[in-house]
Amino acid sequence: MPITSLDYAYHQDVKSKTAIFPASKLEAAIATICASDEKSQDKRNKVLALLRDALQAGHAEVRRRFDKKSSGTMVVRANCFLVDQILKLVFKFVEEELYPIGSRSKGESFAVVAVGGYGRGELAPQSDVDLLFLLPYKSVPRTEQVVEAMLYFLWDLNFKVGHSVRNVKECIRSSLSDLTINTAILEARYLCGDDALYTKLRKTYDRVVRSGHGAEFIEQKLKERSERHKKVGGSRYTLEPNIKEGKGGLRDLHTLFWIAKFIYQVDDISSLVERGIFTKQEVRQFAKAQSFLWSLRCALHYLTNRPEERLSFDVQRDLADWMNYTDHAGTKGVERMMKHYFIVAKEVGGLTRIFCAALEAEHNRRSGFRLPLPFLKRKRSIEKFRLEGDRLTFRKDDSIETNPVEMLRIFHVAQKHDLDIHPAALRKITQSLRLINKSVRQDGAASRLFLNILTSPKDPEKTLRRLNESGVLGRFVPDFGRVVALMQFNMYHHYTVDEHTLFAVGILHQIEKGALKKEAPIASEVVHKILSRKVLYVAVFLHDIAKGRKGDHSKEGAKIAQRICPRMGLTPEETETVSWLVRYHLTMSETAFSRDIDDPKTIQDFSEIVQSPERLRLLLVLTVADIRAVGPNVWNAWKAALLRDLYWRTEELLSGGLAAEGQERRIQVAWEVLTKELSHWPAQDVAKHLELGTVSYWISTDTETQKRRAELIRKAENDKSPYTSEVRVDTYRQITEVTIYTADHPGLFSRVAGALAVSGASIEGATIHTLKNGMALDSFYIADAQTKTVINDPERLATLETAIEKSLTGELKTAKLLKNLPTRLPSRVHKALKVKPRVLVDNKASESYTVLEINGQDRPGLLYFLTQALTKLGLLVHSARIATYGVRAVDVFYVQSALGDKVSSEQKVKNIQKKLLEVLNA
Template structure:
């Protein structure tokens, strides 16, 4: 054997004893001894050259394939993620050593190597830890004593060629010991890689030299700088991947609470304490034995999940997408239970693990800060010399206690420390938080029934000093869910749909933060009415408690609004609310979707819709409370959900209802409102120079519903448009106007009315890429249709680019002339539904209500959103000889919810039972897209949950208990081209 190779016993793994212990029956994965024998036989049969290399490569590929199959078999049969990544690393180790020996001994042998020709193969990065996920890259360092020699260069190149030919993705560097140290001092990433360096093969003395000099030149005295760099790097990474550990499609490696956060703890521990196993931190009093077990349990869960993801995707896929979540839930051992889907239970477990990672990080940072006396980055100079605040110690500008016994003896202090921190805008010392975590069992029934404790909680909830941050701290520490067990049930509870962006607890805390911002006037531009009326509510505590409890029953079997109202009735007295306040909170929770349902899914120009909503609300105080709650709820759903269109609809509903409750609208009969509208328009037209004859002719054109349903500005625009069209004898007139109030584009069409007009227009708009969000449809006495559509772009916002508007007008004209067939055009434009959307199954549903309007039958259709859906639905309505008089179009994530106010050909409601059944049948056929669950089978199928469960309470006065029920969902009227 050439002297240049320093070979250890044949089957040495190179792992620490702790790592080696998790690899069972290593030789069945790959026996290096047998592989070396086989290589020797090839070398005897074939001389060095291309044929020998092909034979060697085939042998290595076979060994790699068999080894991976064995590791996969073990994983599929229940091996842990930790054991799997260790086994993968062991497999690559053995293969690497065989390749290195083959290259160094047979291809480039050197009988008498010089000192400068020594070479060492080193594993770095995650591979250096001995952890290798099934599709991960491998990181290698070819370590030299000095500069690269020709022979060493040949060995390095040939080893890399073999690895590349085997299909490995290799990150590699060839450096001398001096170069490694110089770069480690300048670059934290290189420093971290070398920190995890593990000897693989070759000259061990060279590796020992690197380790010794690294410890002396880099580690010694560099702890504070390294820690600061790694924590800054972690903060930057968190920001890059969304900033929240509760993202519904998390990156399990790089995201907050993922594997990389655990790695960061390991790196810091290794740098400071030279430990290769996290369990050794118990001796250093950094972690307790229980905390080490929590670390290992969290890491194993994440490794198991990551292995499943790599095997499923056959690549290094780290993002846990919706479609992947559904596939992996049963593989991770989760089943549907207690009203929760298997995927929801699985993701709840993931988020709890991510929270655990955060807890461990906080504990670890507290320990190293105490040992290394690092000053806080959140220092408040004015408080430097103060040692106590309200009975709590002040250490580095953070509240703390002398020991955990303080919380054990007086559990109420676990709440009071958060209140004092909130009051004085201070942070809480991580060691104090650690002691709180260790005493969570003290947050029991006795504390929950303590009036002083409940008052402290209410002060934090309704405080004018940033309640969101305080409640999030309470939640992170585990106190929130223990003190309010109903809230504990929704901690880390995801909602498996594309509408909600956060877990229920995160959504709730965000909503409280938004309510606080509304109160502070920070959202005056985005929500001006809510920002104004919030200061008129009689009880802030009622409002804050309603926001806290509005989704408290999510994830339970049954209607979360009804169940939540029962929770409110139970817990509000505990927090000191009076019987009247408790009733108001329960009402708000029960009806927290009523205002959005009415504004976004009903025609508020219909007098009965407005009257029914006013009958439900009953008082201006409840109207104010419901408006602010609705705004906070919608804005907390996720980025981009709130927009000017929603704001405008809610404002219109609020002002009209307030006027009705105060007697303003009720005092006027319909005839009086029609006369008033005509008189105002007449005056405006006279000022514009219209003749008395032209004014009279125009005023005769509209039916009463037209005059009572629109404001004077719209009447004036319509009058000018109609006059121009009549003067030019134009068969079709199209006018477009950007409505900045609603951030949508209004498209007004004046054309001869005929059956199917709405459907054709909808088809043309879909072809042009416009998304209809609302429609106002009128037929005038002269037989002409005067229809207004509010449209947005596919991603929301005004559809206002000149080229797009021109294309839209051309598409409408061609479609009405019969030269454009929308269905064929949409089919030609159709692109495959992304896999992450296909995973959501929305059961087609048709709901008919004959009591919501005095003059119209209201039809609500629910289905999975897709291009052309609105056209297909309205085409079905046309074939059913139904006339659409008004429409509300909305999208909630993957779910489309469209509502139509229709009449039969004679202008009446549809009340024939057989005909109603036929309408339902035809619309269901239009809704099904070939990838949805048929409605009749929906009850038996496991489907994606809608943003909220069907019920009718939000319009209780519209639909009697024995009448048809309307689906209740959260609003999102942003639709792709339909």
């Protein structure tokens, strides 16, 4: 069936239409079937089979073209064309063959109208076909029969149909009260039937709904957009974005189109150039963004074979491969594809800002056109900039061309006076980014402006974000431009590198203001003792500047800092400190979370890296800002406590305090203090208890813990109990502490780890002490395995104790139960994000112990199986640090051989690595 002039524009970019759907051939074949003497049902079955084959062949042809790297735009237009032709043939067959009528009354006429995305001429591979059956008045029996027959036909063809049956009055009334219906009618497209009825709908809609309701429609659409963004995640830089509904996605482009169509009565975005809303370059940007997003969406539908709109981790690699993104210069292909997506999402945001600025300007030209936007106030001046309303703009059109530094200064002035920047000025800046060249970057005034913005007491994150959104930040600091929209393909980092960096600057600002005293008390205190704010802010800004490059990003970032800091006006001493901070910005967290900070060697090694109290303060604040900026729920009280303990012990050593004294003196002090705390005990009992502890026990535990454990041991000895436990909530660390006192034996750690795992708890850390009487005094610091929150429910705590006791007696079949435990993260994530297993054996990190660092894919019970393997290897675990970064588990054990010394034999080291790798690969 030939395409009518009414819908020609929607299909004009579809090439070789006959290969997709041979309309004339099929129409002739249907005519032959209709001319036969067969029963209507038999005719229907034959037509259905004919159309089903044609539809399947058409879809295959569209897919073939797409697989040859045609655009997604081609797919949605071609699919729309294909469905149009099917629908028209179905309509004609049902009307003329199944329910023929001689003389049709006016009430028996109706029109079939495409609405929704289908009405807009866009149909993704798995999208619904939205139809409006438009009636002149109320429904009559024959119309009901035809509509029903058409729907059954479409359902038999496996179409997912969304339909409504309304007359013109109902359409208009619903449009006035329902935004979704209003939008559907706005982009309604005639397919077949009574075209006069469709024309009547269009004219009535324009006269009643569109006329005089522009401001209301815009307000509703912008509100709808905000609510939609909030629902799918407020940031456009989330690592599993929704490319249809998310911020910067297809729906944002649709919103611009809907508003333009409603207000300016245009059918194409390019028409906005004539109206002065967009430039030709911006229209090309719109088309380019839409084409990229359509290609992604179509590939996503084809890959998943469902109407999937989210770029989840499990499909990102396949999408990147299909779109020919390869690994390059230290960046994975999937990360390059996602960077492209985030850049496009950012450009969509820029187009939205420009469009809204044009609407605001329109508001001032036409008194009858009212928007929920601020009225423009009397024009004033602030520091040579013009003020329109509460927004800054440039005084002259050529001010940027004559002095490009003004592009930075306007942001500085806006920050200084708490003002917004006018969208027209932002548009001018975006169009003039080429002017930010080497000479501007080396301009002293420009560097001072940027440094003032970065270190301002007035919310530097907000202004830096504006600089980034406008493109100025990436041009002025090209190394930062390389990490703009750069994602990291893991579940630990929740944002792109540039977003993470800006969040970190914002968190540093909050720490400095005292807004995080409860969450980060030590950082909030020491930040005011730091000698140079400038150094700290520049270091936070640059700490991830080398992400996405070959090599260690910390080392490469330190080199970049050496190059950038002098240009920013920093002294050689300040430059050196910033470079050092960037080089070692991960060291404090790695030490606190992955090393035994009760081991004096750990503190000694860390102190040798830090060297001064000032650098320790700087590194602490940078570390807190970095971790808190990773994403929600990454920072917790346990990590905060570990960092605080490391900070205090290192400060003590750097200041020449008690930590520098000998072991004998420190043990003597511990005994003296504990003896006072146990003054209610008989003296002989105290003396007997003091003889139980080892050197490491007395050095590594505080007095309060020693007292509590002494009471536990005394009770167990008096009761002659083979197993005694204590479960308490450690409010300081916001963690649940499980301490057990029982006879030491090989595999004790593994049994406890298994019991806790099957009880839904995860071990965050552990300290194991074997006392001189052969008894084990072990403490396990645990949290809920799923939520990573403190476990404080009395019933659940009792269940944990029972599980541990049953595990120690052999009643609990741990290995069998672990097989049925759910993973902490979805299985699709585990399949997509593979972690290469690694086992490091370090004999230098501790004077007395061999340190095993085990990296691998996290899974339920991993700690149980690892410690089980350590037991079989004849190793004794002294302490453990357990950390999880997304799907990557980093478990560190301080171990000794059965003889109580380090594992030094090369053959034994290789065997340890082999056995532990077998567990990781299982």
